Amino acid sequence: MANTKEKPVDDVNPEVKEAEEVEEQRDVIEKEEEEEEEKDKSFEELRLDPRLIRALTKKGIEKPTPIQQTAIPFILEGKDVVAKAKTGSGKTLAYLLPLLQKLFSDCGSKKKKPAPSAFVLVPSRELCQQVYAEVSSLIELCRVQIKAVQLTSSMPLSDMRNALAGLPEILVTTPACIPKCFADGVLDPAAISDSLEILVLDEADLLLSYGYEDNLRSVTSIVPRRCQCLLMSATTSSDVEKLKKLILHNPVVLTLQEGSDKEEPVPSNVQQFWISCSAQDKLLHILALLKLEVVQKKILIFINTIDMGFKLKLFLEKFGIKTAILNGELPQNSRLHILEQFNAGLFDYLIATDDNSQQTKAKEEAKDEDNKEKTKNKRRFKPKLDAEFGVVRGIDFKKVHTVINYDMPQSVTGYIHRIGRTGRAYSSGSSVSLVSPDEMEGFEEIKSFLAGEEDKDSDVITPFPLLTENAVESLRYRAEDVAKSVTKIAVRESRAQDLRNEIINSEKLKSHFEANPRDLDLLKHDKLLSKTAPAPHLKDIPEYLVDPKTQEASKMVKLARAAMGNSRRSGGGRNNANKKRSRKGGDPLKTFSANGSKRGRSGGVGQKKDGKGSSDGLTKKQRTA
Ligand SMILES: Nc1ncnc2c1ncn2[C@@H]1O[C@H](COP(=O)(O)OP(=O)(O)OP(=O)(O)O)[C@@H](O)[C@H]1O
Numbered sequence: 001m002a003n004t005k006e007k008p009v010d011d012v013n014p015e016v017k018e019a020e021e022v023e024e025q026r027d028v029i030e031k032e033e034e035e036e037e038e039k040d041k042s043f044e045e046l047r048l049d050p051r052l053i054r055a056l057t058k059k060g061i062e063k064p065t066p067i068q069q070t071a072i073p074f075i076l077e078g079k080d081v082v083a084k085a086k087t088g089s090g091k092t093l094a095y096l097l098p099l100l101q102k103l104f105s106d107c108g109s110k111k112k113k114p115a116p117s118a119f120v121l122v123p124s125r126e127l128c129q130q131v132y133a134e135v136s137s138l139i140e141l142c143r144v145q146i147k148a149v150q151l152t153s154s155m156p157l158s159d160m161r162n163a164l165a166g167l168p169e170i171l172v173t174t175p176a177c178i179p180k181c182f183a184d185g186v187l188d189p190a191a192i193s194d195s196l197e198i199l200v201l202d203e204a205d206l207l208l209s210y211g212y213e214d215n216l217r218s219v220t221s222i223v224p225r226r227c228q229c230l231l232m233s234a235t236t237s238s239d240v241e242k243l244k245k246l247i248l249h250n251p252v253v254l255t256l257q258e259g260s261d262k263e264e265p266v267p268s269n270v271q272q273f274w275i276s277c278s279a280q281d282k283l284l285h286i287l288a289l290l291k292l293e294v295v296q297k298k299i300l301i302f303i304n305t306i307d308m309g310f311k312l313k314l315f316l317e318k319f320g321i322k323t324a325i326l327n328g329e330l331p332q333n334s335r336l337h338i339l340e341q342f343n344a345g346l347f348d349y350l351i352a353t354d355d356n357s358q359q360t361k362a363k364e365e366a367k368d369e370d371n372k373e374k375t376k377n378k379r380r381f382k383p384k385l386d387a388e389f390g391v392v393r394g395i396d397f398k399k400v401h402t403v404i405n406y407d408m409p410q411s412v413t414g415y416i417h418r419i420g421r422t423g424r425a426y427s428s429g430s431s432v433s434l435v436s437p438d439e440m441e442g443f444e445e446i447k448s449f450l451a452g453e454e455d456k457d458s459d460v461i462t463p464f465p466l467l468t469e470n471a472v473e474s475l476r477y478r479a480e481d482v483a484k485s486v487t488k489i490a491v492r493e494s495r496a497q498d499l500r501n502e503i504i505n506s507e508k509l510k511s512h513f514e515a516n517p518r519d520l521d522l523l524k525h526d527k528l529l530s531k532t533a534p535a536p537h538l539k540d541i542p543e544y545l546v547d548p549k550t551q552e553a554s555k556m557v558k559l560a561r562a563a564m565g566n567s568r569r570s571g572g573g574r575n576n577a578n579k580k581r582s583r584k585g586g587d588p589l590k591t592f593s594a595n596g597s598k599r600g601r602s603g604g605v606g607q608k609k610d611g612k613g614s615s616d617g618l619t620k621k622q623r624t625a
Pocket of ligand 1: 060061062063064065068085086087088089090091092093233234395396420424425426
């Protein structure tokens with residue numbers, strides 16, 4: 001009978017209490033979101049043209065993102081605007097929608113202008129293609145008589161002339177291309193001064209770092225005073241300030257701090273993790289992450305040098321993990337094609353080099369090779385990099401769930417842009433950075449930048465909770481054995497081989513694919529590069545090698561993937577309630593942090609501060625999840 005009394009509160013099972021707290025916290029978050037949504041404006045309220053609203057609905061876009069809500073009215077009013085908002089926050093539509101609406105009103109006039117009315121300047125060809133595709137699809141869906149073209153420096157003169165012959169209203173291009181067009185007589189500066197009404201500098205934080213300053217000066221010299229100028233950027237930098245002064249007149253400056261009183265450059269729907277390991281153990285750790293399936297696919301892996309990319313590809317291949325590589329020495333057609341296929345979901349792992357410091361390095365390497373070549377009088381493979389290459393920044397990789405920094409980026413901005421490839425718009429994502437002792441200083445800098453001035457000690461990037469030391473160690477022998485077989489010569493040969501293949505594909509197939517776009521699917525980019533097929537015993541990791549806790553974590557990641565797949569099939573993407581639930585509950589990495597702050601800053605679950613997995617296994621929270 002002694003046990004029939006109601007238990008005092010403190011005696012309640014701690015797991016139940018914890019679950020209740022999680023539930024409570026979820027309610028609070030959902031309430032906050034609902035309140036936020038109540039304040040939201042619709043596209044109609046922003047006085048957007050009904051044709052554009054219909055086009056957006058067809059694209060599955062129903063409500064404007066915060067930057068769109070704020071920027072569109074100012075742009076429609078004709079104001080110069082500087083808009084700074086996180087990566088993936090929808091800045092492209094924030095300027096394209098009002099830009100198109102403004103051009104709609106000229107649409108009926110019979111006489112076409114001799115030069116485009118709107119210029120959109122972006123830092124790379126990949127972005128050029130992306131923005132061009134977006135604006136073209138909107139024009140098509142709106143069924144209006146507006147023409148957009150894209151020009152890049154590598155295009156033959158005849159193609160440029162043909163593109164401009166139809167007197168397009170919108171020109172999407174890189175700053176380097178415009179002076180070239182002037183010099184070749186393809187564009188007439190005087191005609192531009194007469195026609196130009198809107199100038200957009202997209203990814204403004206990158207334009208100067210890509211070395212476009214002189215090009216931009218020659219453009220600004222012909223921009224008429226009446227022209228409306230828009231500057232879009234993901235980060236603030238002295239470069240953005242410089243551009244602002246160079247081009248804009250009394251702009252409205254919009255700095256968006258979504259749902260938070262503190263400015264956070266990385267979207268709050270991206271959970272950031274890290275793992276501490278030595279440089280030589282990085283291969284082992286990435287193998288563990290991918291092979292034990294403790295991170296969600298699709299996965300974008302960043303490395304700092306092209307050689308490292310090929311080393312990683314060859315290494316993973318031996319374990320039956322097929323990856324594709326994206327870098328600045330590949331022909332443009334191949335790069336666009338790789339991006340298209342990755343976005344279409346044809347493969348799950350993409351290894352990419354990103355910033356242009358990497359290009360400088362590779363250029364130096366090329367120079368080095370050149371010198372050696374001269375002395376040895378021997379022909380060797382020389383990489384040539386595309387000056388307008390920018391594989392990552394601003395690119396809208398679709399449905400990337402995890403970003404892995406195999407090598408740490410060389411700047412805070414680089415980190416923000418890399419991480420911003422996941423968690424785009426309303427989707428969620430996570431990132432895992434592998435940090436070696438040499439990279440620790442830079443990593444600390446990134447961490448303190450993200451934590452902000454007042455909150456220096458908070459952990460924005462927490463230790464990765466799903467990989468135990470035992471699990472990693474169980475793969476060490478195999479990983480080290482295989483790593484030895486990936487020699488420098490093998491890397492160099494496969495890099496050259498890959499480039500040769502891509503050049504042949506790119507040239508040979510260009511015209512064929514223009515005529516038969518469906519055949520593009522046949523040319524998969526994640527094909528094997530090593531000469532020998534992967535050994536069957538390395539493809540599958542036997543169960544006895546993996547400790548039970550990691551098996552459990554991997555099972556959860558798979559379950560979450562299956563759950564996310566189901567919600568997509570049921571068309572739940574548009575259902576807000578579903579979306580909220582899947583956003584918070586679908587990803588075990590998210591669920592783990594539910595007990596901490598909204599962004600899981602509480603430090604990893606049961607983790608050591610050094611970023612290594614807890615060797616004594618999963619904690620209660622992990623089991624609850
Ligand atoms: N209102 C919206 N609702 C849902 N999805 C949207 C909305 N606006 C844009 N998107 C989608 O969000 C993704 C990211 O948009 P966008 O590329 O414009 O982001 P961004 O802010 O320019 O990012 P970055 O700084 O990385 O270039 C795109 O796939 C886009 O189609």
